[in-house]
Amino acid sequence: MTASKASDALHLQTLTELARGLAGGEFSSRELTESLLERIDAHQKSLNAFITLTADEALAEADLADKNRATGAGGPLQGLPIVHKDLFCTAGVRTTCGSKILQDFVSPYDATVVARLKSAGAIMLGKTNMDEFAMGSSNETSFFGAVTNPWDQKMSPGGSSGGSAAAVAARLVPAATGTDTGGSIRQPAALTGTVGLKPTYGRVSRFGMVAFASSLDQAGVITRSAEDAALLLNAMAGVDPRDSTSADQPIPDYTATLSDSVKGLRIGVVRQHFDEGLDDECGKTVKTALAALEDAGASLVDVDLPNIGLSVPTYYVVAPAECSSNLSRFDGVRFGHRADNVKDLFDLYCRSRGEGFGAEVKRRIMTGTYVLSAGYYDAYYLKAQKVRQLISRDFNQAFEKVDVIAGPTAPTTAFRLGEKTDDPITMYLNDIYTIGANLAGLPGISVPCGLVKKMPVGLQLVGPAFAEASLLSCAHQYQQITDWHRQAPEAFR
Amino acid sequence: MHKTACIITAAKFVGYLVRLEIPDRPVSLTKEQVQHIAILARLQLEDDEFEDVVSKLSKIVDFVDQLQAAPTENVVPMAHPLNMSLRLRADDITEADNRDRYQENAPSVESGYYLVPRVIE
Amino acid sequence: MSRWEVVIGLEIHTQLATNSKIFSGSSTAYGAEPNAQASLVDLGYPGVLPVLNVEVVRMAAMFGLAVNATVAKRSIFARKNYFYPDLPKGYQISQYELPIVVGGELFIRDDAGDEKRIRITRAHLEEDAGKSVHDEFEGSTGVDLNRAGTPLLEIVSEPDLRSAKEAVAYMRKIHSIVRYLEISDGNMQEGSFRCDANVSVRQVGQVELGTRAEVKNLNSFRFVEKAINFEIARQIDVIEDGGVVVQETRLYDSDKDETRSMRSKEEANDYRYFPDPDLLPVEIEDSFVEEVRRSLPELPHVKCARFIAEYALKEADAEILTVSRALADFYEEVAKTTAGDSRIAANWIIGDLSALLNRDNIDIQDSPITPIALAGLLDRITDDTISGKIAKEVFDGMSTGEGSADEIIAAKGLQQITDVSALDAIVAAIIDANPAQVADYRAGKEKLLGFFVGQVMKETGGKANPGQVNQLIKQKLS
Structure with missing residues (x-):
């Protein structure tokens, strides 16, 4: 049902299929790159998925990839086009983080993720739009304007990796990198009918990924299939001497275990995930997906995460605290926006930052500054760290009984652009099912599992630390018996 | 008014919370506090922006205040998800002088120095 | 006897003599072109991360063992948040709640010359800031970040010091130790070894401490002594005039030999320390400590x-x-x-x-x-x-x-004249030339022996052996 169809137009093929096509000489990397650049060009205006395009560099790299292929040289991703979230530093190509403050910033170096994918042979077509500094769940906080959801362009694609998700969903590119601090890969993947993988904290290097909340950030991918996510994770994963928080753990070949059956797999269903707050239709869709896995031989086990309800408030102490400090470096001295005609140093700082940051980023910096300030540290920051421990403990206990935890990725399908911008709390609650994995540092994946009113719904799988292989094989097996991931939005087929 | 609404929204979403208590004391921030935080964070807020920040920041602080209800006696704070010790590097010089390249992003440099308005000490 | 007792604690910042910086691979060599030794990590560029230099851990452990302190099995790096142009990230990576060296002691001589034990509270690792140049640019301050990220060990004493002299003796002792250990060059002109002094006074017999002032950035032993003495006198004056000492940071001006308030820097000081999420806990095994112990000079x-x-x-x-x-x-x-x-x-x-x-x-x-x-x-x-x-x-x-x-x-030809006959002749000539002195000597004025010896030494250009000359003269005059 999902076998490679070489007859498919190039833009409809998955990364794995394209790799096969390139290897088999069915088309060249230049042909592929040109055709995708054409599509991007046609849709950029309405989707706004990109902040920067690198067409010329991409074509040059494609030619090089074609030459390499002829001589048998090159890595596993040789000549395959991908795009990077604009939070990853790319040498010589501007990196804006969706912010005015870095509007003209050109990184002198490549992020480790970028370098690794490049050395595996991948070609970068451009940098995708995102919520400013990854702070947002709708892509509306970007200085470069909101991204639209290819399924319904009045809707948000989710965020913060909204540009990556929209580009993959609209079949502009087969795969994109993303970052996930509280759900920023999984939630937009769910809202756009794509696959979003957030690996275990430390699985992938954070070097060169501009920090939002250092103890929560993790790099991952948005693709159209679990198989493609496995292929990319193979290239990205591993310890990095420049990131002290990257884990020195063995890296399995994630593509090798995709065919593992789900027979006997114990899938935990969190009671709390289906309580009030979850849209009924979405809930039903997710339950249907769980039933399909059960039919395929997995067993469903009820599990409890008693403290998970505190994950959002915990997150909104920890993440802003870390962000308030991480974003202090944007002070208008060594790089980034500097205000004109400043009176003195204080004025330089306040106005450069005041003009450079958008409203949501300022709110988070302010929240973080407040919870760390004298007299409030214990009540907020320390307290949140303790609750974080409780949440992490809940997950550990659940994983004594089950192999993966499954449930909805987001409480609803995509919401209207502008609908939630007035109330930060409502916006924050979009990540209610995804934040737990970040707090506990666990891997999570969202896979498309149905449509409600023609809008995609995501099924989230969360596993124990470094169990990406089980998540990917479970997701892949699900995609062997369903074809939700093959469904493209009408306007982008 | 909207503050109550916000708490109810939160409560609805976290309805399964064991001990959710809507704080009876107002924890909302005063304008003076917000001003102080803005100074600490070196953020200039325009007048119209300021009102919005006061109200939204208050909502956020009220929202996260529900953490106070969680029982955390004897719980060790979790600062980091990775349970490992720090990896160290050898004491080797690995960086060369790339000043000119690094300073291409700088708004104001002279004779190799980054310039800021005169600081009086 | 003064009715005032002085209480001083020192925070000594010593740069560690590593090749590369504490969190980056930049050179720590002094005197490079501005910003030539500022890497992306030192500049706080977006996306970069700190990686700790193993050598600073070894050096801190050496210091800990040398002052009888505990080398912590687990220590944590924290961020100290404040804005200043010489602090590129807007925070300094330091250690706050769990420093790498805890407790410790050393012995100095107090003002009476007796041995006195000074307790060391802690020593922690942190990164140095860059340097600001204020007078080279019209209306602007120039920032050089070569020093940013140079490893520092901050050594904090208990308030056990009772005079400026004791403070200097303590600082000299620490200076001597870090140089023995070869963990710092201790070069004070280059700022490798500097200190802040917390100074307060109280009435003799009073138990609680007086309000202290922190005198910043003292970079010579002489300045430490002068600044503390100035500060003591100032505080006593304030109190005796019926005023109150304010807790504040003060800067010593060596030109004017006075300390003055740095209130501007104090404004809204709230450092918002929290554990640095980019750095995991530093864990030190016993075997490492033992290895360091064996390597101590x-x-x-x-x-x-x-x-x-x-x-x-x-x-x-x-x-x-x-x-x-x-x-x-x-x-x-x-x-x-x-x-x-x-x-x-x-x-x-x-x-x-x-x-x-x-x-x-x-x-x-x-x-x-x-x-x-x-x-x-x-x-x-x-x-x-x-x-x-x-x-x-x-x-x-x-x-x-x-x-x-x-x-x-x-x-x-500076060898001593040891030839007795040659000396003998010279001695005889001197005696002949000074009959009056000979008479006085013989009359009991034995002090004149020195006169004769001096004359002989003069004659021989100092080359005679004074002992031998002494003997010869005595013989001849007896």
């Missing part, structure tokens, strides 16, 4: 005790000679090489050699007279080839590169 107080025992030195001399490892090594090489008295060797080093080095501002390592050469000179005194007085002349020649002691003695 002989420490100043141990060496001092050994010098007293082994070389029969006076305690005061042994203390001076063991202030630096280089000086102690120099002394020991001389003492071991010379056939003469190790105490005389000590006198020469503490006296003439130190004076020479001080005058020309030379380090002992670069002394123009090597230990072997100095021993060669001392040997000529011991075997009576030259007198102590002539030795000084030879020493001067050696210091200006005229050659070894033997070469200079030979070239200038």
